[in-house]
Amino acid sequence: MKKSEFGRIAHELTVGEVAERSGVAVSTLHFYETKGLIRSWRNSGNQRRYPRSILRRVAVIKVAQKTGIPLADIAEALSVLPHDRPLTATDWERLSASWKRQLDERIASLSALRDHLTGCIGCGCLSMRDCPLRNPGDEMGEKGTGPLLLETDFDEK
Amino acid sequence: MKKSEFGRIAHELTVGEVAERSGVAVSTLHFYETKGLIRSWRNSGNQRRYPRSILRRVAVIKVAQKTGIPLADIAEALSVLPHDRPLTATDWERLSASWKRQLDERIASLSALRDHLTGCIGCGCLSMRDCPLRNPGDEMGEKGTGPLLLETDFDEK
DNA sequence: ATAAAACCTCAAGCAATATTGAGGTCAACA
């Protein structure tokens, strides 16, 4: 292994370097490690060291988080992939295809909600029996979260 | 005040009734009350009583939550409105117009993210210098959350 | 009259996603 002038193997990264380059806090990297999202090895002084591919991995985690996927799900998705080599285009394709579907669903449900909001602005909404926001059995839940959205006999004073 | 056969004023609701009809748990109604989102008065036995308009208020809270607005913001938006009468169409219009804007933003940023995901599937993404997901100064943050998304020199082994 | 169901308060707990702090070690630079 080639070593740099500072005794580090070429291209290995310290936790501080990863933090700076990936834009996440050191404490977050520690946290991700406890959650199994990332891994590291230790140098002789017990300090974490990372391969460059960690940057990609962290970036993927951040992208996935932006889509609204919880960390546990991200961890599970990433768990099938090796920690010690960069993600390939194929890895990424698999991951992102799945996340894209979930993202599509989120977008669709938010869009439906927005349309209902808009419609209700137009119709005066909450005083109307047929307003979609009052309609139980709705299709706009974020993920089947709740029962009915509004109930009957709303308007009887 | 007209009273029912059970001694309750006509149309006033107990916390259990509100829970059942609005689809939120009793504990949630208590919680919302501590947060100032809703109010109640007490009967002679110290039990909460609500006007029917509470149902509409709770429904609005739930709708707003679905758009991703935090409770504190919802509370603030609702704070300008009286607790003791139903929301009018105008009230609703003001609230929903503001929330719709935020919802639009969320949808736009998620859509941008999705498009980037899709694009990166096509381009092999993470190995390419010009992939939008690698591009700092991006416009896809949920709300300016983080610094750069990915960093340079990702691909050097 | 009495028992069950519903209600009350207050405190604690939970899940997710981290951040902060205390107390101590290691590494980089002058």
Added chain:
DNA sequence: TGTTGACCTCAATATTGCTTGAGGTTTTAT
């Protein structure tokens, strides 16, 4: 060789949005 900054672990704290539980009261039903 210091000294300072970076790092270590582990525990505690923070935020949001609730739920659960203990211990006790009120309401409703029979």
